[in-house]
Amino acid sequence: MHRYKQIEFKAGITIEVIKCIPRGCRGSGYGIPIKKKTSEEMAEANMRQASRKLARKINANFKPGDWHVVLTYRKETRPDPETAHKIIKKLIDGLRGRYRKNGFEMKYILVTEYKNKAIHHHLIINNVNDGKKTTSDYIRELWKGNGNPKFVSLYDNGEYRKLADYFIKETEKTFREGDSPVRQRYSCSRNLITPKPHSRIRKTKSLWNMDPKPRSGYYIDQESLYNGTDKLGYPYQRYIMIKINPSDKDWEPYNGFPPDIGE
Structure with a gap:
């Protein structure tokens, strides 16, 4: 009989599943020799972790x-990082x-990039309509004179892992620069939901299925x-399930453990 730990994050219409060997079972024939990671490997691991946290928050x-807005500046009036920070x-x-x-209620995530390219901002923001104007109208009016905002509607599957990857890679060097006006990869409104991990120990005859089956009503993002x-060096599995027919209620705060996904 094998025991493993299953951790799940419910974020919007996604459920991220992680399966690993619990601490109490390590050293029971599961481990393999590992070498000390290089600084490059550690940096890459930290980026992956940062990207996963951001993806959960976006999801x-x-x-x-909702909108992903790219805010650029006219070439002739392009500001330095400190001035751009005040403008945004x-x-x-x-x-x-x-x-x-x-x-x-406004929700947003903001990323600024200027390393090796023209300074610009990425803004994820919830879209609203007051009956006369929408979020895009507000932004165009408030950004007038700076440049031309580009609006990209968040895609329909409700899973924004690739967008998070892009943000983290784009800002990996910028936020570490000595002249950077910000000391974080991104900023966000305080009212955002932060998905919490829910874990349990499961017992099986042969660990987990390498080809996991999704919970009813979901599909697995094979990528x-x-x-x-x-x-x-211990066995590890991770994947994301996405709900097939979502509703607005799926984005409401969730504190319980998602129903068993089966195997």
């Missing part, structure tokens, strides 16, 4: 129809005021499926 708080703060404050005035080992 839990934003949905199809003014935009956020202005948007927050518009939302509150019309009875809406997210990983069968291998963790950083200590």
Whole structure:
């Protein structure tokens, strides 16, 4: 009989599943020799971890129809990083005021990039409609004179892992720079849901199925499926399930453990 730990994160219409060997069972023939990771390998691992945390946050708080906005500056008036930080703060404050005035709660995630390219911002924001204007109208009005915003509607499957990967890779060097006005990869509104891990110990005859079956009503994103080992050399599996027919309720706060996905 084998024992393993199953950890799940419920984020919007996604359920991230991680299966690993619990601490109490390690050293029972599962481990394999490992070498000390290089600084490059550690940096890559840290980026993956940061990307997963960001993806969960995006999945839990934003949905199809919300916006990913790229905010650029006109070449002739392109600001330095410190000035750009003040400009984008003014935009956020202005948007927050518009939302509150019309009875809406604003949610956003903000990323700024300027290393080896023209300075610009990425803004993920929930889309609203006050009956006369929408979020895109607010942004165009408040950004007028700076440049042309590009609006990309968040895609329909509700899983934004690739978008998170892009943000983390794009800002990996920028936020570490000595002249950077920010000391974090991204900033976000305080009202965002942060998915919590829920774990349990499972007992099986032969560990887990290398080709896992999704919970009823879900499908597995095959690109997210990983069968291998963790950083200590123990068996490890990770994948993401996505709900097939979602509803708005799926993005409401969730504190319980998702129903058993089966095997």
